[in-house]
Amino acid sequence: QSVLTQPPSASGTPGQRVTISCSGSSSNIGSNTVTWYQQLPGTAPKLLIYNNNQRPSGVPDRFSGSKSGTSASLAIGGLQSEDEADYYCATWDDSLNGPHYVFGTGTKVTVL
Amino acid sequence: QLQLQESGPGLVKPSETLSLTCTVSGGSISSSNYYWGWVRQPPGKGLEWIGTIFYSGSTFYNPSLKSRVTISVDTSKNQLSLKLSSVTAADTAVYYCARHTLQWLASIYFFDYWGLGTLVTVSS
Numbered sequence: 001q002s003v004l005t006q007p008p009s010a011s012g013t014p015g016q017r018v019t020i021s022c023s024g025s026s027s028n029i030g031s032n033t034v035t036w037y038q039q040l041p042g043t044a045p046k047l048l049i050y051n052n053n054q055r056p057s058g059v060p061d062r063f064s065g066s067k068s069g070t071s072a073s074l075a076i077g078g079l080q081s082e083d084e085a086d087y088y089c090a091t092w093d094d095s096l097n098g099p100h101y102v103f104g105t106g107t108k109v110t111v112l
Numbered sequence: 113q114l115q116l117q118e119s120g121p122g123l124v125k126p127s128e129t130l131s132l133t134c135t136v137s138g139g140s141i142s143s144s145n146y147y148w149g150w151v152r153q154p155p156g157k158g159l160e161w162i163g164t165i166f167y168s169g170s171t172f173y174n175p176s177l178k179s180r181v182t183i184s185v186d187t188s189k190n191q192l193s194l195k196l197s198s199v200t201a202a203d204t205a206v207y208y209c210a211r212h213t214l215q216w217l218a219s220i221y222f223f224d225y226w227g228l229g230t231l232v233t234v235s236s
Binding site: 002031032033035037039044045046047050051056086088090091092095097098099100101102103104105106 | 149151158159160161164172173174175178208212213214218219220221222223224226227228229
């Protein structure tokens with residue numbers, strides 16, 4: 001059971017803006033930066049956003065991230081068909097039962 | 113270009129130990145700037161972090177798997193390894209190895225290079 005909660009699904013038509021939320025707690029998102037990964041069907045995850053809002057080289061600027069308190073969001077502006085994928089947030093958790101990395105529950109984005 | 117490749121048996125019997133190796137090419141596993149980790153994904157389900165190791169041997173494990181997991185590195189072969197003991201059907205998953213950036217002072221943590229993954233099925 002992940003400690004980072006995401007909506008199971010999100011959808012939009014081409015060109016629309018889609019936002020995915022990631023809810024955590026003070027021991028994870030509240031204390032550390034958030035990373036987002038994109039996983040296309042049948043492939044390994046790909047780094048999409050790190051340090052809350054930084055894009056690695058090659059990631060289109062229609063992807064943007066933000067963080068406030070114990071929650072984070074990923075926005076996809078100008079949705080394209082190739083954006084249909086699963087998206088995961090992740091961060092470090094400074095839990096008392098041992099520091100560890102955690103992934104969100106994942107959100108499947110569908111382009112209608 | 114950094115590349116990672118997982119290898120190991122695709123079928124493991126219940127109660128036995130799952131053993132995988134990840135070979136890193138195009139870069140050194142002994143780099144002081146990076147850690148190396150394992151992530152798994154059961155069929156049709158989400159990602160689960162298994163553990164992360166530094167070339168010196170320092171490790172971090174998922175608390176829910178800690179009692180069964182051992183991750184190690186062989187710097188001479190530029191490889192990292194995963195052992196998961198007492199497996200059950202619930203351990204059936206695609207297992208990925210990946211480079212893990214852990215910038216403690218800035219609280220920045222991410223996996224940036226991933227292997228293709230290898231499916232391990234636990235079944236008799």
